[in-house]
Structures are given as C-alpha cells and as structure tokens.
Amino acid sequence: MTTIDTTTDPAGFHHGIVPEVLHEQPASKPVKFYQVGSFAVGNRLLPLEVRSVQSDPNRTNSLTSGHRACQGCGEALGARYALDAAMHAADGKIVAVNATGCLEVFSTPYPETSWRVAWLHSLFGNAPAVASGVAAAYKAMGRSDVRVVAQGGDGGTVDIGFGCLSGMFERNDDVLYICYDNEAYMNTGIQRSGATPPAARTATTQAVGEDPGNTFGQGKDLPRIAMAHEIPYVATASVADLRDLAAQDHRAMSMRGARYIHVMVPCPLGWGTASGDTIKVARLATQSGIFPVFEAEYGEVVASSPIRRQVPVEDYLKGQKRFAHLFSPTRRQDVIDRMQAQADRNIRRYNLLPTAGATETKAQD
Amino acid sequence: MRTQIEGSLAVAQAVAACRPQVICAYPISPQTHIVEGLSAIVKRGELPGCEYLNVESEFAAMSGAIGASAAGARSYTATASQGLLYMVEAVYNASGLGLPIVMTVANRAIGAPINIWNDHTDSMSQRDSGWIQLYAETNQEAVDLHVQAFRIAEELSLPVMVCMDGFILTHAVEEVDVPEAADVARFLPPFEPRQVLDPANPVSIGAMVGPEAFTEVRYLAHERQMQALDLIPAVAAEFQAVFGRDSGGLLHTYEIEDAETVVIALGSVLGTIKDVVDERRARGEKIGVLGITSFRPFPLKAVEAAIGNAKRFVCLEKAFSVGIGGIVSSHVRMAMSSHPIKNYTVVAGLGGRPILKTSLNDMLDQATTDSLEPLTFLDLDTDLVEREIARNRAERRSGPAAENMLRDLGAPAP
Numbered sequence: 001m002t003t004i005d006t007t008t009d010p011a012g013f014h015h016g017i018v019p020e021v022l023h024e025q026p027a028s029k030p031v032k033f034y035q036v037g038s039f040a041v042g043n044r045l046l047p048l049e050v051r052s053v054q055s056d057p058n059r060t061n062s063l064t065s066g067h068r069a070c071q072g073c074g075e076a077l078g079a080r081y082a083l084d085a086a087m088h089a090a091d092g093k094i095v096a097v098n099a100t101g102c103l104e105v106f107s108t109p110y111p112e113t114s115w116r117v118a119w120l121h122s123l124f125g126n127a128p129a130v131a132s133g134v135a136a137a138y139k140a141m142g143r144s145d146v147r148v149v150a151q152g153g154d155g156g157t158v159d160i161g162f163g164c165l166s167g168m169f170e171r172n173d174d175v176l177y178i179c180y181d182n183e184a185y186m187n188t189g190i191q192r193s194g195a196t197p198p199a200a201r202t203a204t205t206q207a208v209g210e211d212p213g214n215t216f217g218q219g220k221d222l223p224r225i226a227m228a229h230e231i232p233y234v235a236t237a238s239v240a241d242l243r244d245l246a247a248q249d250h251r252a253m254s255m256r257g258a259r260y261i262h263v264m265v266p267c268p269l270g271w272g273t274a275s276g277d278t279i280k281v282a283r284l285a286t287q288s289g290i291f292p293v294f295e296a297e298y299g300e301v302v303a304s305s306p307i308r309r310q311v312p313v314e315d316y317l318k319g320q321k322r323f324a325h326l327f328s329p330t331r332r333q334d335v336i337d338r339m340q341a342q343a344d345r346n347i348r349r350y351n352l353l354p355t356a357g358a359t360e361t362k363a364q365d
Numbered sequence: 366m367r368t369q370i371e372g373s374l375a376v377a378q379a380v381a382a383c384r385p386q387v388i389c390a391y392p393i394s395p396q397t398h399i400v401e402g403l404s405a406i407v408k409r410g411e412l413p414g415c416e417y418l419n420v421e422s423e424f425a426a427m428s429g430a431i432g433a434s435a436a437g438a439r440s441y442t443a444t445a446s447q448g449l450l451y452m453v454e455a456v457y458n459a460s461g462l463g464l465p466i467v468m469t470v471a472n473r474a475i476g477a478p479i480n481i482w483n484d485h486t487d488s489m490s491q492r493d494s495g496w497i498q499l500y501a502e503t504n505q506e507a508v509d510l511h512v513q514a515f516r517i518a519e520e521l522s523l524p525v526m527v528c529m530d531g532f533i534l535t536h537a538v539e540e541v542d543v544p545e546a547a548d549v550a551r552f553l554p555p556f557e558p559r560q561v562l563d564p565a566n567p568v569s570i571g572a573m574v575g576p577e578a579f580t581e582v583r584y585l586a587h588e589r590q591m592q593a594l595d596l597i598p599a600v601a602a603e604f605q606a607v608f609g610r611d612s613g614g615l616l617h618t619y620e621i622e623d624a625e626t627v628v629i630a631l632g633s634v635l636g637t638i639k640d641v642v643d644e645r646r647a648r649g650e651k652i653g654v655l656g657i658t659s660f661r662p663f664p665l666k667a668v669e670a671a672i673g674n675a676k677r678f679v680c681l682e683k684a685f686s687v688g689i690g691g692i693v694s695s696h697v698r699m700a701m702s703s704h705p706i707k708n709y710t711v712v713a714g715l716g717g718r719p720i721l722k723t724s725l726n727d728m729l730d731q732a733t734t735d736s737l738e739p740l741t742f743l744d745l746d747t748d749l750v751e752r753e754i755a756r757n758r759a760e761r762r763s764g765p766a767a768e769n770m771l772r773d774l775g776a777p778a779p
Binding site for chain 2: 092093094095097098104105108109110111113115116117118119120121122123125126129130131132133134135136137138139140141142146163164166167170171173
C-alpha cells in the first residue's frame with residue numbers, strides 16, 4: 001500500500017493533477033473472525049495492534065455518555081466512532097465544528113456538553129466554512145498538529161450547507177467533513193431532504209395519494225458530487241461496519257486537504273424501526289447494494305466493500321415503517337422493482353459483487 | 366505615512382498594519398478594492414502569518430471569520446449591501462458567540478431595485494445585530510477607526526462593523542496618513558481571546574441555550590455594549606496619544622455650543638453639512654452639527670449633553686424605516702426624552718442621490734423657521750411619484766413601478 005504524501009503540498013494532487021499512485025487497498029483490512037450471524041468482529045481474537053480504537057480502554061469518548069439522543073440513534077454511534085478515530089489519529093489534537101441538527105442539539109443542552117473535544121457550533125448551513133476558518137487560523141498560527149473535523153446531518157450537508165461544502169472542497173481546505181446521513185430532517189420532525197430516498201414517507205412526503213412517499217428522480221448523491229471536486233479522499237461508510245468507518249477515518253486523517261466521509265446512520269424514529277435494529281437495518285442497506293460502501297481518491301474510486309451475502313432490497317425496505325405503504329394495503333411491486341434497480345446499478349457501478357461477476361439480482365417475491 | 370491614496374487601499378493598508386491572521390474575501394461593490402488590496406499585500410508576502418481565504422459567498426466569509434476567531438486568530442472581512450444581507454445569519458451568530466471580528470461595510474443601498482450606490486440602508490438593517498457600529502466621516506477616520514476597532518472588539522469580545530460610505534469614501538483618492546505597523550503594534554496588543562478552541566483545554570462553544578439562561582446571555586451582550594460607551598472614548602484618547610489624531614470616539618460636534626439648530630448625521634455627508642453651516646454661521650445663524658460616530662452602542666447621554674441647549678434638531682438620514690420614518694431621529698428623540706425639542710427627519714442621499722448644498726439650504730430655511738414637514742424626503746421628485754400612484758389607481762396590472770418611473774423619466778438606469 002502506498003501512502004500519498006500531501007502534507008507538504010495539500011493541494012498538490014487537487015483538480016486534475018493526477019497522483020502517480022493511489023491507495024490500492026481499502027482502508028479497512030479484512031478480518032476473518034466475524035460472527036456468521038451478525039458479521040460483528042471479535043476484537044479479542046485480533047492482535048493488539050490491529051484492535052479497534054473502541055476496544056482501547058483509554059479511548060477518548062469524544063462524544064461521551066449522558067447525551068440525549070434517542071435510543072438506537074445511528075448518528076450518535078457513528079459520531080462517537082468517527083470522532084474517537086480522528087482523535088486517535090491526531091494524537092488528541094482535534095477541533096470539531098458541528099452544523100445545527102440532532103447531533104448538536106442532543107449533545108449540548110445548556111449547561112451540559114457531551115463533547116470531550118474542542119467543539120464549535122455556529123449555524124445550520126455554515127459548518128464547512130466555519131471549519132475552513134478554523135483550519136486557516138491554525139495554519140496562520142503555524143499549528144499543523146491541530147486537525148479540523150466538521151460534521152453535520154444530511155440536511156446540513158447536502159441541502160442548506162451545500163454551497164459552503166462545495167466551496168470548502170473546491171479550495172481543498174484542510175478539513176475532514178463527515179456527513180451523518182439519516183435521509184431526512186429528523187431534528188425538526190422528519191421532513192424530506194435532498195438525501196431522502198424515493199418512496200420514503202416523511203412529514204413533507206406523506207404516504208398518501210397515488211404515489212405515496214418521496215418522488216422518484218429527485219435527490220442528490222453527495223459522495224459522487226464530492227468526487228467531482230477531485231478532492232483527496234471521499235468515502236462512504238455505515239454504522240453496520242464500524243470497524244471500516246474507523247479505518248476510513250484513519251485513512252482520511254493520514255491525508256491533508258478536503259476529505260469527505262458520508263456515513264449512513266439509521267434513525268429509528270424517522271425510519272420507523274425498532275431501536276434495537278439500527279445495525280441490522282444499516283447492514284441490510286449495504287448488503288442489498290442500496291447503500292454502496294466505497295472509497296475514492298482524487299475523483300477515482302479506489303476500493304469498494306463487497307457484499308458478503310446479498311439480500312434483495314425488499315428485505316431492507318420491509319422492516320421500515322417509512323416504506324410500509326409499498327407493502328400494504330396493496331403491494332407496489334413497480335416501486336420495489338425501481339428500488340431494486342437502483343441497488344443493482346450501485347452493484348455494477350462500484351463492483352460490489354466481484355466474485356459473482358456483478359450480475360444483477362431480481363427481487364424475491 | 367501621509368500619502369495620496371484611494372480610501373479602500375488606505376483601509377487595506379491599515380487593516381494589514383493590524384496584523385490580521387485570517388482574512389475572508391468575497392467581492393461586492395463598492396467594497397471590493399479593500400479585499401483586492403489585502404490580497405496583494407498577503408500575496409507579496411508582506412503579511413506573514415496571515416491566511417487569505419477566497420470564499421464562495423458572504424455567508425461563508427462571515428462563517429470563516431467565525432471559525433478563525435473562535436480558534437484564536439485575529440479575523441477580518443469586508444462587505445456591502447446585498448452581501449451584508451446575505452451573511453446576516455452569521456452576522457448575528459458572530460455577535461451572539463462574542464467573537465471579536467472586524468468587518469468593513471462599504472455602505473451601499475439595498476435592492477430591489479438593484480442599486481450599487483451609497484446610502485446607509487445596509488448597515489442600518491443590522492443595527493440590532495449585536496455588533497458595534499462605527500461610522501467614518503472621512504477616509505482618514507475610516508483608516509483610524511479600523512485600528513481602533515480591533516482594540517475595542519478584542520477588549521470586549523464583541524464584533525465591530527466599521528461603516529464607510531461606498532464610492533464617496535471607498536473610491537475617493539485623497540491624502541491619508543496611513544498608520545504604520547510599528548505604531549499600531551504600540552497601540553494594539555496581540556489578540557488574547559477570552560474564549561478559544563484549544564485541543565489541550567477543550568470547551569464547547571455554541572451550545573443550545575433555553576429559556577433558563579437565554580435572557581441572561583442576551584443581557585450580557587447589552588451590558589458589554591454599555592461598557593463600550595466608556596471604552597470607545599478611552600480607546601480614541603489612547604489612539605490620539607500614539608498617532609496624534611482626534612479620530613473615533615462616540616460623536617463629533619461642530620459649532621454646537623450656542624446652536625439653536627443642530628443638524629445630525631452619520632458618515633461622509635457631514636462634510637457637506639459643515640460647509641452649509643459655515644455659510645449660515647457667516648450670516649449669523651446659530652446652527653451647529655452633531656456627527657454620530659458610534660451608532661451601536663448609541664450614546665444617549667452624550668447626545669443629550671451635546672444638543673441639550675438647542676431649540677431643534679434635524680436628522681439627515683441615508684436610510685429610513687419604511688412605514689414609520691427616521692431611524693437615527695427616533696434614537697435622538699429618545700436621548701432628548703426628558704426635555705423634548707422640535708425635530709425633523711430628512712431622508713436624503715438614497716441610492717447615491719447627491720446631497721446638494723442648495724437642497725440642504727432650502728431645507729434648513731424651512732427647519733429654522735419650523736415650517737418643515739416632520740418627515741421630509743430631500744429632492745423627492747413628487748411629479749414622478751404622483752404619476753405612478755395614478756397608474757396604480759387607474760389599472761390593476763400597472764406593471765413594475767421602478768421600470769415605469771424610469772420610462773417616465775425617459776432615462777435608462779445609469
């Protein structure tokens with residue numbers, strides 16, 4: 001594996017200047033000891049040096065206990081792993097900038113805070129620009145040791161914060177931006193965002209009328225938009241594979257310039273799932289192909305996480321109340337087929353079934 | 366060093382002399398020359414330890430300044446007009462967080478109709494944003510106010526807006542004594558933040574505050590502006606000790622001691638008003654001028670002390686509150702609430718309309734005889750307005766008002 005040294009020239013490979021070598025392996029090394037039923041990785045079977053940050057009793061607990069997230073919150077879980085990994089990679093020298101949203105609200109009800117990192121919240125739509133300012137300040141002060149992480153939900157990232165995010169990408173500012181995507185505005189009560197999937201029921205795309213739920217043919221794929229900026233690193237991740245998330249975080253932190261990680265974080269409240277099923281739902285998303293996990297460097301996909309046991313998209317949809325109208329009172333096979341087609345396209349596009357030759361799968365009746 | 370220089374470039378040099386560490390830049394007329402000047406200074410390597418961020422919007426410019434300031438860097442940006450409005454959410458956020466950012470506002474009208482020329486509608490719209498607002502009368506004062514602004518901002522941990530008239534000041538070339546970095550260093554100590562993002566001592570900044578403490582947080586913002594009423598004159602006095610110039614402070618008076626009529630204004634129009642007052646004084650009229658430098662905080666007591674003996678005041682304003690009238694005049698009436706005097710609001714210079722001595726003299730002839738309307742729009746083309754009102758009454762689809770009136774004038778937009 002080759003590491004690209006961009007520390008001396010963070011912008012050196014940016015914007016069409018193609019690096020000689022990209023990473024040839026995914027950030028996360030395969031672990032053979034996962035439990036067959038859950039794919040959970042048993043840290044105790046691994047050598048000490050490759051155990052996860054979370055298994056370290058001295059981990060930072062960047063987002064520590066006592067916060068007010070809902071039971072089973074995927075965002076709280078993702079944020080803790082992401083920030084702890086970043087803290088680990090940066091020797092504890094992290095400044096986190098947070099967009100307005102669930103993560104901000106549940107973590108800092110005055111006068112309490114769950115953050116054990118230096119943390120700044122400004123507005124809903126400006127976290128990337130605030131982070132650019134923080135990074136510029138540390139650069140001006142000659143503090144290259146302090147690293148900047150910005151984070152927000154999908155609304156704060158793909159919608160209201162998009163202009164600032166694109167600007168931060170375009171300038172290749174030295175910021176790792178992490179989007180926790182739960183596919184709607186959950187903090188305000190589950191309204192549609194630009195990341196809400198088609199057919200999903202939200203408070204502003206209700207399960208009524210001839211075509212209930214969110215409209216097909218809308219929404220944006222921010223990881224691919226991020227790639228189009230040709231920034232050093234773009235990755236997608238899932239709370240179903242927290243080890244991979246931490247590994248991607250470490251890889252991102254090994255690089256300089258604008259980096260983006262898009263984490264799928266199920267929301268029990270918004271998705272209508274049991275709070276104990278967050279990981280299960282997230283895993284069905286990756287194993288169906290509806291949420292592809294991949295890494296890209298300088299605009300090129302360099303690795304993707306293969307599907308271990310493919311499931312039809314229906315398995316992912318049917319456990320969520322936001323898609324209940326696809327199954328009852330009348331089954332909407334047409335919609336389910338369109339969703340399966342999206343998963344199949346992801347499988348082709350990111351080579352998620354390499355051994356099977358990326359053949360398309362049909363939804364099971 | 367005294368030099369013939371454009372106002373914007375003089376401000377750029379003065380800001381550079383204050384050693385900012387992060388400058389966020391986004392172009393908008395008539396502010397653009399300031400950030401262009403700073404760009405060249407940074408790019409030439411004359412400002413080591415300064416990062417110059419070319420951002421994608423004014424919203425990002427203020428947001429970048431927020432991040433930089435919270436990280437402990439002296440932060441600066443500049444804007445005008447639509448740009449100021451575009452960043453409003455972040456403007457309030459900067460003051461709410463108590464971050465000592467300094468921003469130049471090159472005053473310009475707000476659309477629609479779009480208009481690039483000078484008035485005060487932009488910064489006046491932000492009078493309740495929690496920022497300190499200082500208005501410059503001349504380019505020399507604009508330059509000096511920037512140096513003082515960093516000092517005031519960092520002492521109080523509050524952001525400061527330095528307002529200077531777009532084009533009239535920003536694009537005027539005249540002699541300015543631009544402060545030297547060495548002198549500024551004697552006046553302005555390095556930035557020592559009251560709150561800072563520090564990984565070694567992590568704090569959370571920007572937490573959610575509910576009814577239990579929100580009033581107290583807002584009250585403290587007011588209390589700090591009240592502190593500024595003492596600090597602003599003290600900083601001006603120290604500035605005078607180092608630089609030898611009487612610049613800044615809460616307000617300036619001119620020929621006011623025995624004045625029966627006091628004309629009150631902000632910014633560059635004070636020069637024209639002083640010329641008119643000189644002429645009227647020469648004819649024996651007891652008339653004087655009050656220039657308000659600090660509009661936020663508003664110096665109620667200082668204003669009352671300055672015009673307490675007058676019989677009347679005339680507020681000449683380059684902005685107004687649609688639906689009620691004068692903005693500055695309502696403040697001055699509040700200052701005079703214990704012994705009210707006759708007063709007049711004169712809205713003038715909107716969208717760059719020249720404020721002429723003849724018009725001022727005609728208006729003052731009426732004011733001094735108390736025959737002026739309480740709210741007067743100087744040089745208003747009444748015929749033009751009446752024709753549009755008639756059109757509105759005559760037909761339902763009367764069309765866009767601005768375009769109708771331009772057609773009536775037979776003149777395209779300049």
